[in-house]
Amino acid sequence: MSLTDITGEAVLAAIAEFDRLGRDAFLKKYGFDSSRWYWLRYDGGRYDSKAIAGAAHGHLPDRSPLAAKDFSGGIGHAVTVLRRLGFEVISEPGPAPIGHRTANEIASVIGDLRPALVDGKPMLKQAVVLLWAIGRARAGEDRLLGWADTVTALAPLLETHRRDGERRHGRPDYPIAALHRAGLWDLPGRTDVPRAHGDTGVKAWFAEHAPDGGLPQSVYVLARESGHARVQMVEAIAARFFDDFEVSGLLTAVGLYDQDVATDEGIVGHEPIDPKADYARWCDTIARREAATYGRRRTRIAKDPIRLSLARRAVLVRSEGRCENPQCAQPAPDVNDRGEPLLEIDHIDQLSDGGRDQPFQMIALCPNCHRVKTYGRSRQRLIPVLAQTARDLHDRWISSAT
Known part of the structure; x- marks a missing residue:
C-alpha cells in the first residue's frame, strides 16, 4: 500500500x-x-x-x-x-477557518475570486451579490434569507448592474454557488452544492433545494459592526471587479455609499485597541481610494462619500475627544449614542477651494471653534493655525503608528 x-x-x-x-x-x-x-x-x-x-x-x-x-x-x-x-x-x-477570519483575510479571499470574463473584464454578478449582502448586514437585517426572497431581492440588481455582454437574467444561483465554494457564502446544512460550472445543473439544484443562505457568520458580524472592515470589503470588491466600471450606482442601491459607511454600528462606546495603527490604516485606504477611479467621472471622484467617511472617522479618533484648535483643546461637550465625541469634523480648505478628504487637511473642532472658523472675524488668522496643527498631528500619529 x-x-x-x-x-x-x-x-x-x-x-x-x-x-x-x-x-x-x-x-x-x-x-x-x-x-x-x-x-x-x-x-x-x-x-x-x-x-x-x-x-x-x-x-x-x-x-x-x-x-x-x-x-x-x-x-x-x-x-x-x-x-x-x-x-x-x-x-x-x-486560510483560517471562516469563523476566525479578519477583514484583511476576507479582503484577500475576495481578491482571489476568479469570475468569468466578458471582453477580458470580470463579470459583476458575484460582486453584486456580495455588496447586497454587506448592505443587508450594515442595515441589521437577518444574516440568512430564504431562497425565494433572495431571488426577488437580487434579480433587479443583477439585471441592472452588469457589463455589456453579460446575460440580462437576474438569477443569483450561479454567483452564489461560486461564492459558496470560495467560503464567502453560507448555505447551512448543504454539503452537496454544485460547482459554478455548467448552467443547467446549478439552476436545477437551487430550484430543487431552495436553500436559505447569506454571508458566513464572521463576515456578517464584521460587515455589521466594523465600519473599517465594511469599507475594506467594499474596496476589495471594487478593486477586483470595478476597476473600469462605475460602481457608485450599485453602492447607492445597496446602502453603502454615504458619509456614515465607515462608522461602527452596534458597538456603543467602542474604542480602537491601537488607535494610531488604525489611523495609519485608514489613511492608507483613503490614499488608495483617492488614487483609484473605479470607472467614476472626475466630478464623482472629487465627491466620494466612502473616502469622506473614512477621513472623518480617522480625524475623530485622532482628536482623542478634544477640540484640535490649540487655542482651545477643550473636551467635547458630550458624546452621541454611539459614544463618539460631539465634535465637528471640518475641511480646513473647502473642496471647492482645493481641499481634499485627507486627515492632514481636516480638523476636529468643538461647536464654538467651528463657528469661529466658519463665521468669525478672526477666521483668517485661525485657519493657518489649524492647517499647521492638522499637519503636525497627522505626522505625529503616522510616525508613532505600530
Missing part, C-alpha cells in the same frame, strides 16, 4: 468526490485536517493536496484510502507524486 501507486484517474475521482461532498464533509470523511501550505489547483478550484492524495488511493481497484498518518503531505512525498502525475500544486498559507 503506497502513495506512489495512485493514478491520474484516481486523483480526478477524488477531486470529483470533493466537489460532490463539499470540503468540510470530504475532510471529515477521510480524517484529514485542512492543508497548511500545499494545495492542488485544478479547473479553477483549490483542493487540500494531502487529503486528495490519500483519498485517491481509495479510488484504486481493491485499495483503501490512506490515512493522514500513513504519509507526508509535503514536498518530499504527496506533492511530488501529484506533480509527477501532471497536476499543479501550489504553496501558499491556508
Whole structure:
C-alpha cells in the first residue's frame, strides 16, 4: 500500500468526490485536517493536496484510502507524486477557518475570486451579490434569507448592474454557488452544492433545494459592526471587479455609499485597541481610494462619500475627544449614542477651494471653534493655525503608528 501507486484517474475521482461532498464533509470523511501550505489547483478550484492524495488511493481497484498518518503531505512525498502525475500544486498559507477570519483575510479571499470574463473584464454578478449582502448586514437585517426572497431581492440588481455582454437574467444561483465554494457564502446544512460550472445543473439544484443562505457568520458580524472592515470589503470588491466600471450606482442601491459607511454600528462606546495603527490604516485606504477611479467621472471622484467617511472617522479618533484648535483643546461637550465625541469634523480648505478628504487637511473642532472658523472675524488668522496643527498631528500619529 503506497502513495506512489495512485493514478491520474484516481486523483480526478477524488477531486470529483470533493466537489460532490463539499470540503468540510470530504475532510471529515477521510480524517484529514485542512492543508497548511500545499494545495492542488485544478479547473479553477483549490483542493487540500494531502487529503486528495490519500483519498485517491481509495479510488484504486481493491485499495483503501490512506490515512493522514500513513504519509507526508509535503514536498518530499504527496506533492511530488501529484506533480509527477501532471497536476499543479501550489504553496501558499491556508486560510483560517471562516469563523476566525479578519477583514484583511476576507479582503484577500475576495481578491482571489476568479469570475468569468466578458471582453477580458470580470463579470459583476458575484460582486453584486456580495455588496447586497454587506448592505443587508450594515442595515441589521437577518444574516440568512430564504431562497425565494433572495431571488426577488437580487434579480433587479443583477439585471441592472452588469457589463455589456453579460446575460440580462437576474438569477443569483450561479454567483452564489461560486461564492459558496470560495467560503464567502453560507448555505447551512448543504454539503452537496454544485460547482459554478455548467448552467443547467446549478439552476436545477437551487430550484430543487431552495436553500436559505447569506454571508458566513464572521463576515456578517464584521460587515455589521466594523465600519473599517465594511469599507475594506467594499474596496476589495471594487478593486477586483470595478476597476473600469462605475460602481457608485450599485453602492447607492445597496446602502453603502454615504458619509456614515465607515462608522461602527452596534458597538456603543467602542474604542480602537491601537488607535494610531488604525489611523495609519485608514489613511492608507483613503490614499488608495483617492488614487483609484473605479470607472467614476472626475466630478464623482472629487465627491466620494466612502473616502469622506473614512477621513472623518480617522480625524475623530485622532482628536482623542478634544477640540484640535490649540487655542482651545477643550473636551467635547458630550458624546452621541454611539459614544463618539460631539465634535465637528471640518475641511480646513473647502473642496471647492482645493481641499481634499485627507486627515492632514481636516480638523476636529468643538461647536464654538467651528463657528469661529466658519463665521468669525478672526477666521483668517485661525485657519493657518489649524492647517499647521492638522499637519503636525497627522505626522505625529503616522510616525508613532505600530
